[in-house]
Amino acid sequence: MYIILVYDIEEKRVGKMLKLCRQYLNWIQNSVFEGEITEVKLRELLHRAKGIIKTEKDSIIIFSSRQEKWLDKTILGREKNELDNLL
Amino acid sequence: MYIILVYDIEEKRVGKMLKLCRQYLNWIQNSVFEGEITEVKLRELLHRAKGIIKTEKDSIIIFSSRQEKWLDKTILGREKNELDNLL
Numbered sequence: 001m002y003i004i005l006v007y008d009i010e011e012k013r014v015g016k017m018l019k020l021c022r023q024y025l026n027w028i029q030n031s032v033f034e035g036e037i038t039e040v041k042l043r044e045l046l047h048r049a050k051g052i053i054k055t056e057k058d059s060i061i062i063f064s065s066r067q068e069k070w071l072d073k074t075i076l077g078r079e080k081n082e083l084d085n086l087l
Numbered sequence: 088m089y090i091i092l093v094y095d096i097e098e099k100r101v102g103k104m105l106k107l108c109r110q111y112l113n114w115i116q117n118s119v120f121e122g123e124i125t126e127v128k129l130r131e132l133l134h135r136a137k138g139i140i141k142t143e144k145d146s147i148i149i150f151s152s153r154q155e156k157w158l159d160k161t162i163l164g165r166e167k168n169e170l171d172n173l174l
Binding site: 004006007008028029030031032046049050053054055056057058059060061062063064065066070071072073074075076077078079080 | 091093094095115116117118119133136137140141142143144145146147148149150151152153157158159160161162163164165166167
């Protein structure tokens with residue numbers, strides 16, 4: 001399936017979360033990721049994320065769709081470039 | 088249509104952008120909004136957003152879907168409460 005993941009996480013935990021998400025998804029904005037992922041891999045990602053976040057303070061929202069074609073994407077302003085994704 | 092809007096905007100412009108987005112959409116996370124919107128209203132929102140952001144520094148991404156039911160939403164951790172939305 002295709003997912004969009006957005007997080008709002010306290011600064012001290014954000015590095016770990018970024019690193020984790022980038023193992024599964026494409027980083028498209030500061031705290032936004034997207035990509036194709038299997039249900040098994042998504043469960044694994046969420047399980048690992050739960051080990052990082054503080055549920056009373058941090059927040060992760062996942063939008064999922066069976067098919068990417070059901071979603072259109074429009075970007076206004078700066079696009080994340082390849083260099084960012086390699087950092 | 089149903090949209091998800093995420094932004095990454097420099098702090099000095101973020102207040103204006105937040106205020107603008109809340110006139111059209113529901114605020115669900117720090118820099119994330121969602122909601123039903125007509126194409127005309129979305130064009131209006133984007134036009135007004137262009138007047139706020141600096142395109143070389145800021146970024147707005149809009150995911151749109153013809154129907155909300157094509158997307159599932161999962162929340163991990165803290166949920167934005169009603170109070171936040173009233174502020």
